[in-house]
Amino acid sequence: MRLTLVGALTALTIMPVNAGEELDSANFLLPYCKTAVAKASPSTFLEGLCVGKIVTAAQIAELIFRPGRRIAKDEFKCLEVPDGVANSELIRVVIKYVEATPERMHKPLHVLALDAFFDAWPCKK
Secondary structure (H helix, E strand, O other), X not given: OHHHHHHHHHHHHHOOOOOOOOOOEHXXXXXXXXXXXXXXXXXXXXXXXXXXXXXXXHHHHHHHHOXXXXXXXXXXXXXXXXXXXXXXXXXXXXXXXXXXXXXHOOOEHHHHHHHHHHHHOEOOO
């Protein structure tokens, strides 16, 4: 346990980060997302962090915003991610959205992921 803690703290101290850059921003994580989607599976902590943020955002969005599951049906947007969408496709949708809105890259990746999902898969009215 102690060795794991020391290793984690060491990794955090040697991680290259631009001064003032937020670790959860799309600006910081986007390169790791691109690398992760190019591989069969993430191989670094930051690639895994990107994948985890995007997949978790999709799962939470599905629980809240899918038709029939929304908390307040008239007050929230509606989202219908097609069944069986692969994690790699979720990541590609987010990458495409973030690259199309570079002025928002300072925002947290999971926030932009939700916006990307609403843009890609709005409910059919």
